[in-house]
Amino acid sequence: MQEQTPKRYYDNLVRHIESRISLDSEEKDYICSFFRLRKLLSKQYLLAQGDICRYDHYVCEGFLRSFYVDGNGNEHTLHFALEDWWISDLNSFLKQQPASRNIITLDASVLLQIDLENREKLMENVPKMERFWRILNENSSMAQDQRLLDTISMPGKDRYLALLDRYPHIEQRLPQKHIASFLGITPVFLSQIRKGIAKR
Amino acid sequence: MQEQTPKRYYDNLVRHIESRISLDSEEKDYICSFFRLRKLLSKQYLLAQGDICRYDHYVCEGFLRSFYVDGNGNEHTLHFALEDWWISDLNSFLKQQPASRNIITLDASVLLQIDLENREKLMENVPKMERFWRILNENSSMAQDQRLLDTISMPGKDRYLALLDRYPHIEQRLPQKHIASFLGITPVFLSQIRKGIAKR
DNA sequence: CGTCTATTTGAATGTACTCAAAAGCGGTGG
DNA sequence: CCACCGCTTTTGAGTACATTCAAATAGACG
16 A cells, blocks of 8 residues: 555645635645644554543544443444544543543544644634534534434334445444444344344 | 513523623624524424424523424434523524424423524624534534433433433423433333332 | 323333353464 | 464343333323
8 A cells, every 4th residue: 555645634634624614725734734643553542531532633544433331341332433534532622521432443544633722723813613613513413413313213223224224335344343332232132133134 | 470571581692602702792782683582382383393494592491392203103302402502403404404303392482593594694794603603512512422322321220310310300390201202211111210219 | 070191000022131152254373 | 274363243042121002090280
């Protein structure tokens, strides 16, 4: 695989932001100056439960997962993040309090990170970014809201089918146990669901 | 009960906004001019599933509930809104598409509503409002995220106890069936949970 | 008091979990 | 190339969580 230049990664970010607000080239450079490139290998922790989430991360490439480990040692997946998504523990990041979840890479990943202070400063100096994050948050709010509705209104099997429907290739990219923990069921039960579906 | 003047309601909104950003008195009046007062009796529909959610609503006083009715006629409560909260179907409002849920008053309520176009205009003319809504969305995102985590990681009984813990007086203000539909369980099962708890 | 709705109770059923064991699937090293 | 290791998935049995349906009871309101 060919190594991408840092420049290329920052271009991803710029394009991402420009899909929501318009920027002149001076602004682009200025905005980029607030983000630091970070490369991670596969299976590396970006954040551990209990630590403070110091950065919000834009994913240039790779694949990450955030999950909570409960008192019985069971994992519950909150989010996955592919390229062109963001990932953090919002609560921990905004309040600078201990995180309730882990974030780990599933593949080698390249991120652009910004800390809270710089994010504030960036919004102060480029008010458009206020708009950018407002829109970003609205979108994620809509998605979360839908997921919550699915979770409280559908049985596990239907949630699984709905997920396959929305992300047809998810099976190839993820072990089943992670899909199960995202759906809020156990891997064993997901296996049974799959058996039931295959039987037709 | 004494009738509040409209002025008083707008003051609520202003105080609410000022708790997040600072405003001069000119801005206050200007912002208020974008909101229209709306009074509803108890049990009135503010939005029906399938209709387009034309407004975002700030609750000056009263009590509302948003819920989805599934194919079997079961209700699933997404949100409650008390005074000083906002309520809408965000997805429907932002995309101007048919709503996936109903919004109904549980008590007589007074709202200040703004439509999408005016909200855009307001943010354009008072960029600070961009910031206001960004912060508002971040807060609601954090809350939703926590609720999702609770839902996928705890059994019904624990979710009920956690809810009581967070909103100790909720039992007095809500029939159990609404609490159940918020928790994602049936009223019958909630009754059994309560019996189990009382036995100690 | 009668009516309507909400809550409780009980029994039967379905959904989902735990535990344990077996089978499958890469890697790694001999 | 095969044997072995570690991890994931499957299978099966038993149990717990949660739902449905139906009937009884309790509360709220005119």
